[in-house]
Structure formats: structure tokens, C-alpha cells
Amino acid sequence: MIQIIIHGRGGQGAVKAAQLLALAASxxxxxxxxxxxxxxxxxxxxxxxxxxxxxxxxxxxxxxxSADYAIVLDPSLLNVKNIIAKKLLVNTKKHLKDSFTFDATxxxxxxxxxxxxxxxxxxxxxxxxxxxSKKSLLEACKETFSGIVLxxxxxxxxxxYKKIK
Amino acid sequence: xxxxxxxxxxxxxxxxxKIPRAISCSKAIAxxxxxxxxxxxxxxxxxPQTLIVEELAKMHAERILDCEFVNAxxxxxxxxxxxxxxxxGSRTFTATSSQGLALMHExxxxxxxxxxxxxxxxxxxxxxxxxxxxxxxxxxxxxxxSGWLQFYCESVQEAHDTVIxxxxxxxxxxxxxxxxxxxxxxxxxxxxxxxxxxxKNFLPPYKPCCKLDPSRPITIGAIVPPEFYFEFKxxxxxxMLLAQKTIKKINxxxxxxxxxxxxxxxxxxxxxxxxxxxxxxxxxxxxxxxYVINLKKNTEFGLIRxxxxxxxxxxxxxxxxxxxxxxxxxDRAISFGNGAPLYTExxxxxxxxxxxxxxxxxxxGQDVSPEIIKKLIK
Numbered sequence: 001m002i003q004i005i006i007h008g009r010g011g012q013g014a015v016k017a018a019q020l021l022a023l024a025a026s027x028x029x030x031x032x033x034x035x036x037x038x039x040x041x042x043x044x045x046x047x048x049x050x051x052x053x054x055x056x057x058x059x060x061x062x063x064x065x066s067a068d069y070a071i072v073l074d075p076s077l078l079n080v081k082n083i084i085a086k087k088l089l090v091n092t093k094k095h096l097k098d099s100f101t102f103d104a105t106x107x108x109x110x111x112x113x114x115x116x117x118x119x120x121x122x123x124x125x126x127x128x129x130x131x132x133s134k135k136s137l138l139e140a141c142k143e144t145f146s147g148i149v150l151x152x153x154x155x156x157x158x159x160x161y162k163k164i165k
Numbered sequence: 166x167x168x169x170x171x172x173x174x175x176x177x178x179x180x181x182x183k184i185p186r187a188i189s190c191s192k193a194i195a196x197x198x199x200x201x202x203x204x205x206x207x208x209x210x211x212x213p214q215t216l217i218v219e220e221l222a223k224m225h226a227e228r229i230l231d232c233e234f235v236n237a238x239x240x241x242x243x244x245x246x247x248x249x250x251x252x253x254g255s256r257t258f259t260a261t262s263s264q265g266l267a268l269m270h271e272x273x274x275x276x277x278x279x280x281x282x283x284x285x286x287x288x289x290x291x292x293x294x295x296x297x298x299x300x301x302x303x304x305x306x307x308x309x310x311s312g313w314l315q316f317y318c319e320s321v322q323e324a325h326d327t328v329i330x331x332x333x334x335x336x337x338x339x340x341x342x343x344x345x346x347x348x349x350x351x352x353x354x355x356x357x358x359x360x361x362x363x364x365k366n367f368l369p370p371y372k373p374c375c376k377l378d379p380s381r382p383i384t385i386g387a388i389v390p391p392e393f394y395f396e397f398k399x400x401x402x403x404x405m406l407l408a409q410k411t412i413k414k415i416n417x418x419x420x421x422x423x424x425x426x427x428x429x430x431x432x433x434x435x436x437x438x439x440x441x442x443x444x445x446x447x448x449x450x451x452x453x454x455x456y457v458i459n460l461k462k463n464t465e466f467g468l469i470r471x472x473x474x475x476x477x478x479x480x481x482x483x484x485x486x487x488x489x490x491x492x493x494x495x496d497r498a499i500s501f502g503n504g505a506p507l508y509t510e511x512x513x514x515x516x517x518x519x520x521x522x523x524x525x526x527x528x529x530g531q532d533v534s535p536e537i538i539k540k541l542i543k
Contacts, residue, residue, distance in 0.1 A: 019187075019355045023187045033187075036349070038298070057357075058356070059453065059456035060535065061350055061452045061453050062533060063534065
């Protein structure tokens, strides 16, 4: 079982990212479970969302206490909370030791005009960890979004892949 | 009775075609409600129930849910609207949580006393004060004596299936039903679940024996003197007891048709064959308990999950505990001044030789972690 925590700030799409990840994994014939750790919901407040992916039905329903991966949508969160995981993927321009890093904000600002980085970071996550394929990520986006939002998200994922390569 | 590890229902008879895709609990519930074709949906938003009503409102706006959709001004009104509509012979649905259920309290008894088989999903949430939006069972436990059937679900799949079963059960015994799902830990979960596509030959249209109809006027719920009032209440009690048989029957019928079942419909046991000790619990935490039991090889612990709390499956519980020496009852609600509701009822049901211990876990959304369960199962 792979356990992933997504750290973001209210409005960045952390909760949706966990759902997309679960949906993408399930489209590949895996069992998946996603749920948010809700606090008092405000834009900009730290938010956590969890995702488990497994080849067997997932019984465990607690919060995630030992994550395989942490996806950090906002690098400033590294200063305010203790983020622990076997491997981190951080949205930043900087290079961080022992972590995957990717500048998702630049792409988000170009495409969405605001720092909604969830699908872009999932593209990076898919590229670095191979936990889900690009194909199923795009498929999950198609199932979740529609209209202009879908168009922009598909573009964002493609753009992210291009940049990484 | 199910003893397999999956809380996704028994699937022994047929090979799974493929693993179903992940879907949010609120969507799975809304899809189940849509299939049951309620004529009236009335609700007032409250966290963590809101997502369910939002899904239904969206379906209504997209014209794939053909019903009267009423945004009520309070939960008291929402249930009152369902009561009025149901009394005219219409199938209805509502959903609420916590303070919303507390505000409905007065009308809960009207619905059950009038024998109106309304189905309501309750996303379990702690009661104020102080304000807390997270899960415990204090809301539904406070309405356990209101004459409503109460089912507690463990998974998204079970929430979807139970809404459908609840309509059939409620309409068979003429009692309203609460489908309880843990707030956030189930209501906000996205996981693999298979949606039922059609209910043909399973849930017939709602046709009550009598209804409010201007062309054939009748009176319901009028004042009755003591001798008749007692008669009415005994009929409700009889219906509750009859419901136990009905629930088992419909559980089997559901299994035949959709290849899934949840224990015998009333209780589900896990790893109980050789167990000397059993945990008794309700709701989504049972998955985590199963997970911990699976981790421990040769543990003397099993699990008894009450899917149905009202009617209380006393006979089934005693039978399940035949070889059990000690039970650990987990409550997510407190009965101030006398312990905890599930514990009290289990203690009153089981023979004296079985030792019954009481634990309060997961109050006000405290995470039911594997570590907490491991401390119980030493």
C-alpha cells in the first residue's frame, strides 16, 4: 500500500488532488481511498488531504501517520509545519536535497492566472514516482472537470510533462 | 454472516468483472437516491451532510432527478416537508447532521408515529457546545428512541447499497429509516464502489395503503385517548420487531440480485470463529479494527459490527457471542450519567458470564488510529 499526504493551502486544490489521484489509480484497476483532513476551511489556511493506493481493498481508514510521499503544493508550508514522508515532492524553483522539486506555480500562473497547482503537481508526481500513469491522470481530469476548466487542466498537465522532460 | 476481509460486501459467487472506479461517498449516495426516484427531496445544508444535498441539487438542475427539490429554511421544516409529502403518498428523502438532527427531534416522532417510511441520511457529527464539526455518534444516539430504523455504514459501497435497502425495508414495515454515515471519515471519502444501474423488480413504486387525498379525505395523527395511544405505540414496537426479519430477508434478496451483502443484514462478524474476545462497534471505524486484527497473527480477538442498531439485534448478538468470554464495546457517544449507549444495551443483552468492557473512542472526530485499536488488542 502506498500512502500519500498532500499539503496545500485552502484554494490550491489539495482535496481535489487527492480525489484525482484516487480516481486515476482506480482507473488502472487499483484500490484507492482519498479523504481530506478538514479543519476550519479558509482560503490560505494549511490543508491536508490523504490518498492510499493498493492492490487489495483498503481497510485502514485512519489519518496517514507514515507517508510514503508528501506532495507539497506551497513551499512556505515547509517553514510552518513538520512535513514528514519517505520522499517529498515540493512545488519550488529551488533545489532541495533528497526531494523531488518542480516549479508548478509558473505554469499555473501562465495557464490559470492564479496558483492552482494541483493537477500540475500530480503530473510531476506521476512523472517522478510512476504511481499513476499520465494517461490515467488525463482520464481522471476528464471525468472530474468540464468545459474551460477541463481544457486548462489538460493543457496544464501536458505543459508540466513537457517542462520536466 | 460475512467473515471475509473486505467490507465491500461478499463477492464469492461471481468473479469480479473488474475493480470498480473510485467515487465520492456523497455522489454514491446521491446516485442511490436518484435510482429510488423520490418525488420530494427537502433539506437544509449542514456540514458534513452538505455535499450529498449539493449532488442532488445538481442532478435536479441537470434534470436527471425528477422531483420537487425544496431548500427548506431549517431542518425542522425539511423533515416537516418530507412528512407532509410522504403522507400524500410520495416517496421522500432528506439528509442532515448533528444540530440539524437535533432540530428535527420533534418531527422524528411525528414521522415514525404516522408510520411514514421516510429515508434520511445522517452524516454523523458531534453535538455542540462547544462547536465541533467532526464525527461522533452523539447525534443519532440521541434519537435512538424516536422510532426510526438506524443503519450504520462502514464503506462508500455500503452507504450506496444501504440507501436502496433502506427504502425497501422502511416501506415494507412502514417505519422511517436513518442511514448513518460517519462524518468526514466516510462522508468525504472517495474510494472504489460499484454503482447499481437499475432497481427494476427490486424496489417497486411507493404505494401506501392509505394517504392524504382531497378526493377521499381521511385524518391522520389526530388526538387519541390513553387506551388507543398505547395501542398505536405497541404497533410501532411490533413493526420494529418485525423489521428484524424483513431486514434479513431484504439483505438476502439484495445479495441475490446485486451480489453483495453485509453480514445477515443486522450484524456482521469478522474473525470470530476461534475468538475468545470480541470488539463490538459501529460504523467506519470497523474497517480500521479489521485492519488491526488482520495485522495480528493468531489473535484471540474478533469483531462484531452492528450494521443495524434499531431494531437492536439482541438475539443475533447473543448467538454471535456463544464462545466469547469478554467483549470490548466501543462507543462514539456518551450517555451522561450512565456510561455509553451501545455499551449499556450490549451489557443488558449478553448473558452475565460474558465480561463487558466499555471504551469511548473517536469522540468529536478524534482519529480512530491503528495505534488506539492496538492498545485494546494487546
